[in-house]
Amino acid sequence: MNQTAIPSLTEVSQLAGRIAAEMARVIEGKDRQIRTVVTVLLAEGHLLIEDVPGVGKTVLAKSLGRAISGDVKRIQFTPDLLPSDVTGVSVFNQSTREFEFKPGGIFAHIVLGDEINRASPKTQSALLEAMAEGQVSADGHTYRLAEPFMVIATQNPIEMEGTYPLPEAQRDRFMARITMGYPARQAEVAMLEHHAGGDQLSTVQPVTDAAAVAAAARAIRAVYVAPVINDYIVAIVEGTRRHPDLRLGASPRASLHLMRAARVEAALAGRDYVIPEDVRALAVEVLAHRVLPTVEAQVSRRDPETIVRAIVEATQAPNRG
Structure with missing residues (x-):
């Protein structure tokens, strides 16, 4: 598929199929969740994955990042994480005598916000402008984010110890929310067999790149x-x-x-x-x-x-x- 041209919807469907198939190599029995991830990606939205620990939330997000050859960053949300760690900060350069902006973890094509509800509401809110407008404002300057730009945030249920509920304004920025659920017995047995050889994420290979995904998203608008x-x-x-x-x-x-x-x-x-x-x-x-x-x-x-x-x-x- 030509990366600079707008693809046909047939090509878009084929692209989505390749991404989903590659993710399915490490996500057993979760075809619906994988389809939703790909749907949100092509719809230029953001995804919230909510469930108890250990059911594959992070693996699902990471597998998407590996299937797309683009800039992927992970932000581990913790209680001491600062908003500037997410968006970036201006640092004074002694040699030039000027402030320089040092981009934060939000500057990537796909951003994995792991356990987002373990950070304070103030830090969670640092994502609001980026998710809604695709930009970051700092010290009177506006910095555009990459295209495509997608936040995949994972969170544990708010009843679990050490978590903060997401503000309503933050939840509204997520196009969709999914839960993983426990795998079916056969899928869990298959997972044990496949992971016996080590890190299965390393087997996921890029099947497209960020430019092709951005072009596919533009085609969807038609x-x-x-x-x-x-x-x-x-x-x-x-x-x-x-x-x-x-x-x-x-x-x-x-x-x-x-x-x-x-x-x-x-x-x-x-x-x-x-x-x-x-x-x-x-x-x-x-x-x-x-x-x-x-x-x-x-x-x-x-x-x-x-x-x-x-x-x-x-x-x-x-x-x-």
């Missing part, structure tokens, strides 16, 4: 979204704002993220237009982490995923005929 599909997306999002089990609904940014993710879903299915099924396929992953259930819903153990799924099912889809 996928047609009919006005009735936009109405359908907004109707689902509005449903989260009116639902009695939710005290905070999804934002307008959520509508935009759902539309962009649905475009990728359509392209990977070989279509240059979005259908209601594309929206429904991703609604829970895109919306559930942005909403807050009421106390009554929490007591009754009605989780956000179940509530959002019910809203999607209750929302009338447009007639495809």
Whole structure:
């Protein structure tokens, strides 16, 4: 595929397939999670992976970085991490008698924010501008980030010791959230066999580069979204704002993220237009982490995923005929 030209949607689908297949070499039995990672990458979004320790969150993120020949950096979030460690800092150069900007870990194509909720809310907030606008402002200057630019953040459940809940503004920057879950028994047995030989991440080879991914993302923007599909997306999002089990609904940014993710879903299915099924396929992953259930819903153990799924099912889809 020509890296400088806009690829066809067929080429985009083939590219996504190669990335997913390479990641699947080290991620056993998690095809849906891998597909979501690739979808968010091509939709120019950011991904939050939430689950208990040891289920493969970091391996999933690292495998994507290895499958793409680009600049990949890891930021290990700890309680003593400073915002300047993330974004960068200006340092006085004695020889030139001027301040020079030293970029932080956020300056990469793919940034793995490991255990993001172990850092203080102030440090977490250092990501806000970068994730929303693709830039960093420091000392009166604005520095553009690379394209593509994707943050993959992992976090443990907030009930676990030594963690801070992500601010709502931070969670809203993530296009989607996924959980890994424990592997099926056969997948876990296969994992033991494959890892007996050492670090399996070393077997993941680059199958594309950052320029090709950026071109594929630009091609996705041409996928047609009919006005009735936009109405359908907004109707689902509005449903989260009116639902009695939710005290905070999804934002307008959520509508935009759902539309962009649905475009990728359509392209990977070989279509240059979005259908209601594309929206429904991703609604829970895109919306559930942005909403807050009421106390009554929490007591009754009605989780956000179940509530959002019910809203999607209750929302009338447009007639495809």
